[in-house]
Amino acid sequence: MENTNFTKPKGTQDLLPGTVEKWQFIEEKARNLCQRFNYREIRTPIFEQTSLFSRGVGETTDIVEKEMYTFLDKGDRSMTLRPEGTAGVVRSYVENKLFGEPDISKLYYIGPMFRYERPQAGRQRQFHQFGVEAFGATNPAIDAEVVALGYEYCRELGLKGVKVELNSVGNPACRAVYREKLLQFLTPIKDSLCKDCQSRMDRNPLRVLDCKVDQDKFGGAPSILDSLDEECTTHFAKVQELLTAMEVDYVINPRLVRGLDYYTHTAFEYKAEGIGAIDTIGGGGRYNGLVSQVGGPDQPGIGFGLGLERIAIILEKQGIGISGVKPLDVYLVALGEAADKEVTTQLFKLRQAGYSADRDYLDRKMKAQMKSADRMQARYTAILGDDELLRGEISLKSMENGEQRTVKLSNLVNELSK
DSSP states (O other): OOOOOOOOOTTOOOOOTTTHHHHHHHHHHHHHHHHHTTOEEOOOOSEEEHHHHHHHTOTTSHIIIIIOOEEEOTTSOEEEEOSSSHHHHHHHHHHTTGGGSSSOEEEEEEEEEEOOSOOBTTBOSEEEEEEEEEESOOOHHHHHHHHHHHHHHHHHHTOSSOEEEEEEOOOHHHHHHHHHHHHHHHGGGGGGSOHHHHHHHHHOGGGGGGOSSSGGGOTTOOOGGGGOOHHHHHHHHHHHHHHHHTTOOEEEOTTOOOSOTTOEEEEEEEEOSSSTTOOEEEEEEEOTTHHHHTTSOSOOEEEEEEEHHHHHHHHHHTTOOOOSOOOOSEEEEEESHHHHHHHHHHHHHHHHTTOOEEEOOSOOOHHHHHHHHHHTTOSEEEEEEHHHHHHTEEEEEETTTOOEEEEEGGGHHHHHHO
């Protein structure tokens, strides 16, 4: 017999009514803030050609090496569920020639991402990100704007103890100089490092600093800030100056390289208290070479991605209450067959007029219907019996103070607006 005991896939979650409203609040905050910062929404496919991620995210990253959900489609093409948002947005920016617009492109996205990793608090196999990307400007002011946008989002949600960790990873020339210094430091301790680190030393030694296993061995590692040229130093100093002017709380972390290969200049992470060992809720950086790598013109870009699961956990841990129920404007109670039919009509009129409204569909007594109105946190109940219907009237009761008055049935919408 076929198994019908279905459960959700490991590392995923059902967002049920009562919880999903909190997610709507978190997402609405992001949309509202992006509108004020003049960022426009973009929606890209949740799967792309695998080569987009191996080229854009980087072949030596954990994401590409270990975590991608990759499959062959029916045309034997290798496809991958998106593990992060930037590569798909860059592909869309290039394919749709958004670089031809006269102004810089400022975009944001909200949606699911997929990574095959061991599920734990704040880390799911299907997770959700809010991210922004800004293309077309090298001005450090756009770096500062992007960093400040993410910081302000956390602040407006009410998160406590949020800090930005900031670094510069320079340009390719600076990194070539730093790469040699880092290799001189790492080579004597190579045998004591994990296998992933040993493998990365040959291909991309900067990624070694991102290792979660061997962090305690990198205390004496050279700082990339000492290898920056004049242009990178000036850019980084300006970003700091602007963040200070905006009162963004940041600290410099010279070991911060971020987990993706496409970053140049500014790299940053948002940290918060409340999710145990994993305190990073997101991060980003500048990626001046990525657009050309994906087949477009040499256009600069900068962006970030924030994990919404982690934000939801921190809100709960920090005791920041978000109501899971949106109160109903009015609950209609029908007493009698003729009244029942009229209630259906009035319910539809109220909804057309913009009110949230509901009624009983289980043929319950008036007491049970009033309890239902309470559970839905209705502001008003409108009670209609067959006798009131004959008189063209309906009783309107305030659930807050219990006051009840009789109003004309034809005037119910206007009475509610008072």
